[in-house]
Amino acid sequence: MALDPPTMLTLSIALAAAAALYLAIEWRSIREPSLAFWSAGFATIAVGSTLALLRSSGLLLVGIWFANGLLVIAHGCFLLGVARFTNARLSRAWLLIIVIWLALLLLPDEPSWSKIMLLANSLLVALLTLRASFLLRPHGRSLSVGAVQLRYVLLIHGVFYLIKALTAVIPGTLIDLAAFRGEIIQISLVEGVMAIMLIALSMTGTERYRREKRIERLAARDPLTTLYNRRALDVRAPRLLEDVSPARPAALLLIDIDNFKLVNDLYGHTAGDRLLVTLSEMIRSLLPDGALAARLGGDEFVILLSNTSSEHIAALGSALREQFHHSAAQTFATPQAVTLSIGASLFDQPPASLAALIEQGDAALYASKRGGRNSIRLVDRTLASSEAQQ
Known part of the structure; x- marks a missing residue:
């Protein structure tokens, strides 16, 4: 099977949809808010990847701008999920990301448009992802294996998008978002599929560990007084x-x-x-x-x-x-x-x-x-x- 852009997007849709469904089922079972945000993030990626396929039909506004906007929103959901998982509070300043993305609509339709769009999109995703990784750092106590894995997967994913943003401004690089042309875009599609798998596995492992620990605590406590039994x-x-x-x-x-x-x-x-x-x-x-x-x-x-x-x-x-x-x-x-x-x-x-x-x-x-x-x-x-x- 050739790793052409439509194939990679189709894989992304399938993996993201499966992750969203699994995390939604887990959320329905234990009602952990972080699961709901993570499920919403993967569902948003599945929708965004589906819309990205439309650019080959000439629907560039939906297939590029709206699809990439959903990618940013998906990583925002990941950040919200990590914040709930770590009981951290996020500043309202993060809402400015939406304003920045809407401002991209004002960009003139010229040859540099693809590079500016890719640069802005990559920087926003990197910012959200690196912040989520930072929230998962240990606070004087060890994290679960799943949480540590999630932290480093998000860190690597964020660094990748940071490098992607920097390479987008290198003179002479070919970037054509409408036709999926350019090595940066090809590599990004492959990295996206791998990231979806690793992030999904890390998130499910993280919540599974927390659930097991919660069950262990409940088994050790008197249900009425919450003292030890x-x-x-x-x-x-x-x-x-x-x-x-x-x-x-x-x-x-x-x-x-x-x-x-x-x-x-x-x-x-x-x-x-x-x-x-x-x-x-x-x-x-x-x-x-x-x-x-x-x-x-x-x-x-x-x-x-x-x-x-x-x-x-x-x-x-x-x-x-x-x-x-x-x-x-x-x-x-x-x-x-x-x-x-x-x-x-x-x-x-x-x-x-x-x-x-x-x-x-x-x-x-x-x-x-x-x-x-x-x-x-x-x-x-x-x-x-x-x-x-x-």
């Missing part, structure tokens, strides 16, 4: 517990809501859910750096602290109990106070397992409830405490 705690706790030593003691706090059933019975389970969310937000706001918090189930929560002390545990427990009791009393009137009971275990040696540690916290929690509720019971299992008791 028990499974996520089992995965993350060993890293915290392996650093425990006499110089860096750790602690587990097991938290249970007193008289939680009264809220459900008097106000309904929706009210009970709101109370659980309130407690989770308090825990999150008071949680120190390096700590873990999770909802074990029902109205039971757990906090793992690293490099802590009995004084810190007491202060954290008191702050939680006071804030929660004040909030619950203001929101729900119940025959008995809705408060917190906390069982805490302070230790300076790595425990046999997280399950064993939770059992110790559960014993302290039971002692707290048996002692009248709305209290914290701390069991100090550190070596210093054992020596002090001897």
Whole structure:
């Protein structure tokens, strides 16, 4: 199959349409805005390439000016998609590109027209593409493989159009947009097909990685409170517990809501859910750096602290109990106070397992409830405490 201009444009139409359809299906599934912009970009390329075929029929205004304008708009969609993907804000000054392109209509129809049109079109595409690549640069953290690939594909694509713009003004170069003549145009058509494939693959890989990470995060979170669930705690706790030593003691706090059933019975389970969310937000706001918090189930929560002390545990427990009791009393009137009971275990040696540690916290929690509720019971299992008791 000869790589003549009509064939290359036909390939571009097929590839761009396929990419647009695939990204549109992905967008419909997960509603990620960047996918919608990227899909629109490829759809615009498919339409623009179709219109470019019309120039061989003498429809130069549609086949050249409008087709090339759609190419600029397509790369603008790519830039908007990258901006949404990276949560970046774009200046309204980018709208001037539309004004610049409309101004090209005023160009006189003379031999230099093709070069000026190619120069302006290439510079605008290069500007949009290089800006998109710049937005994808790492911000102190690694990007996904797909995002890194997309960044460099856009960078190379933008540099190509920059070189294309420079070569368009070299004296003696043949450029005839109406007849697809000139080495620059021939090379550009080949590069366009390759760019469509690579950009489409990079974009789909980028969003697939983000979707997998989102699913992974959702699987690790309690759907109501968004704190870690028990499974996520089992995965993350060993890293915290392996650093425990006499110089860096750790602690587990097991938290249970007193008289939680009264809220459900008097106000309904929706009210009970709101109370659980309130407690989770308090825990999150008071949680120190390096700590873990999770909802074990029902109205039971757990906090793992690293490099802590009995004084810190007491202060954290008191702050939680006071804030929660004040909030619950203001929101729900119940025959008995809705408060917190906390069982805490302070230790300076790595425990046999997280399950064993939770059992110790559960014993302290039971002692707290048996002692009248709305209290914290701390069991100090550190070596210093054992020596002090001897």
